[in-house]
Amino acid sequence: MHNDAPGSAPTAGKTTTAAVRDQDATAGAPAVANAPEPARPAARRTPSREMLAGLVSAVAILAAAGGIVAADSFAPQPAGTRGIPAALASVPAGANVGVCPGPARLLEGTEAGTDPQFSPESATAKSVVTGAVLSAPGGVLPASQLSALNGTPAVEIAKGGGQPAQEAGPQDLKAGVLNGHSVNGATVLGAEAMAGQKPSAAGVLKYSATDGDLQGSAAANCTPPANDLWLAGASTTVGRTSVLVLSNASSTPATVSLELFGSKGQIQAPGSRGLLVAPGTTRSIVLAGLAPGEPQLSVHVRSAGGPVAAAIQQSVLRGLTPGGVDFIVPGAAPAARQVMTGLDIQDAGGISAITGKDGFGDAGPALTITVPGPSNAVVEVRIFGRDGQKALPSGGVVTAKAGSVTEISLAGVPAGHYTVSTSSDVSFVASARVTRGVNGEKASDVAWAASGVRLGSQHVVPVPQGGDRSLVVGVLENRATISYAPITADGRIRPAATADVAGGTTTSIKLPGTVEESAVVAYVVSASGDAAYGALLLQQEGRDDVSTLALMPAASGQEKVAVALGY
Template identity: 45%
Template sequence: MRAEVVRAQEVGAASVLRLQPSAAQTSRGAGSVVVNARDGDLSGLAAATCQTPANELWLSGASTSIGRTSVLTLSNSSQTPATVSLDDFSGNGPLQTPAGKGLVIAPGTVRSVVLAGLAPEQELLSVQLKSSGGAVSAVIQQSVLRGLTPGGIDYLTPVQAPGSKLTIPGVRVQAPDVAAKISAQAGYEDATTALVVTVPGLSDSVVEVKAHGPEGQVALPNGGVFTAVAGQVNQLSLAGLPQGTYTLSVNADKPVTGTVRLINSTKVGDPVDIAFAPSAVRLGDTHLIALPKDVTSSLVFTAPDGAATLKLVPISEDGVLGEGKDVELKPGKSATVDPSALLGSGAAAVLISAAGAPAFGTQLLGSTNSANIAVLPIADTAAGNRAINITTGY
């Protein structure tokens, strides 16, 4: 196997990566976009993983309250027109948004929707997107300005479809005393790390949350069990968790969606940054991730219910696959891996394969000497990789 690595491509519009099979072999590809804004009102670190278009998507964690800007960008890379309808959920229940229905996106075009025009002054907002015709991809550009102080930027990428069991890796928590000082400032009430849960059904959902750290399960200060109200966006504060990087296991008696809002800061008065860690797919065979340059990258893995083994194969800048390294995951513990230390500083991308109990992972990004933080979810494997050829005969 060989690879091609392409970095630092300047783009002025939506870009599409198409992969064709070669010699009966399924091609794999992955990409990401990273924005590192060092000054101005919109300073911070934002990142998103390229996604496979779909006809139904959920996005969670947006806010349209004062100082918060949410722009939903819809891309139709197919050759078929797409008609998109948006269903919005707030912290007070479903919203009636007729202007979000019947949005036509022509083939090969992009359409942006300012969510404050559909759902103004909403502290919490989740969006269910349904497309008839062409499949689309979607992302929310979220930014925060607290008075004259930058409050962070990020891309909100789709979360997993509503389910009764979700896993959210890459939850980085600051020291409780530092986090308390930041959120105690005027206008910083939402500058807290919190689990955001949306219940799309008609019945309330009892949600149990467990936090898995490097040494195992850590008790949540509020007990981790709460009732999420039907049709609403609910949040559970993670304030009080000891400093560290965790994975959250979410179990609910009714289907829910989940994401975690991360807040990172340096000191009181300085800008903070935000990031959103969405619920993750179970790792399988040969997931591909890119390792961005000029930012600190770490990989966070966990196997909540049993032991698992991961194989990480580095890919160099010139497309050569290196020797794979094994990472052993102990039941219920989170493991943080420095890819440059494990795989070498020349790695530009990584192939990840998992065996054993269900395992999950994500990529955390940051930069030294700043509050910058972002999350790059690990994309699901291509549909072709799941196919099994069965030959019958005598």
């Protein structure tokens, strides 16, 4: 699902000039003799003369009809049938709003099949939100803050109120930062529009724990609310827990309907329609109550009324051994191409050994393809590593059945960081599973890489503190240049570094924790050249923790919509 967003590089256009030749045709006519001839009987008409006479009559009739049509076209039309061309109207720039899911919580039980009860968090659980907001040229920051879902302010990032100078250039930027603020529920990171432009801002929630059934790490982008969302990668088999969390940060009630797709087709589940989410609240739904025993489950969320944010808290428990926790966030909408990067694949031998054990079949990397339409999809899968494309055990071409979810194993690929490109002749949704840990006696972790968008200009990429942080970039063809400038805790945007990435490869850039003794909170990432895709890969030295986050789209400029008048 290919959702290429335009990059920042200029695109060369083609100009075609058509030469038109006029040809002059000169018709000659025979001379007519005027000399008198002897009288003779009248000659009968020949067939050719009769045909010529008919053609002349036909031409006369057509000419008369054409005159009638032409006259009619110039006649005044009834007012009700005249069309008014649609005009483009500028849409006022809106605020940049991202909803961050709440901390991961252990599911204790249910009251009515889908409504969860949660037990207290473990002693070591920690959830923080990290974010950054870019100023307008001239260094004027928009009003921005982190608030509770109901609008109660939590942290002010910038007061706003200033106006950017007319002569300011793009080099006069600075940032407002949120450096790891602890949270205990869903939050909203918002930045107000300034000078008719939507501000550049982004936030990330990071959860971590070193004890309990939910030990490991999980991270999620703070995503903008929408009325149509796709989430892929859930599982409701024994030991797997999937809780869909719907958040309504608007002032309008939202009525949500769910479409569920499993390995054997679409699932008609009572209770999946007409779910009310009140303004400023969250609603949690245990997916096993709607679709039990599904090894692969994708969810299409549609909201009428207020837009919602959605995330699935996915956790694994293999007997008494924790198998990881993650937040599944929405990926790109159904499309003919989907790209996922930031995949960390372990040694093939270790993966083969662990997945061969009972209950560990999903402990290896895999790709899921969801085809929502009525036609099967023939999907071509390509995987690119540091030194080029690698062969897949499946051969790279798979038929995914219509209306269902198909899993494709990525086991057997050499260890490393990868980008996966999938394409088909019909639209589909895709996501990739990343796992860490090959010892069945120790806790492991899992993460899901959502399909992302093509990189453009000025993506804000928050980087939570702690552990190993890598910027992973994949380029499918030719070459791309990546620029990445650190934002430090003092609000300064430091000089950018660049990386030249060859087509058909994936590059990993290890990000430092500090620059000149100031903590790095975020990066400003831009791309030029051919299509590039990026992700943030989070790991923990000495542990098997893993999280991967597709880079969020850059802020768009002022939009125009077509407005048609009629009745």
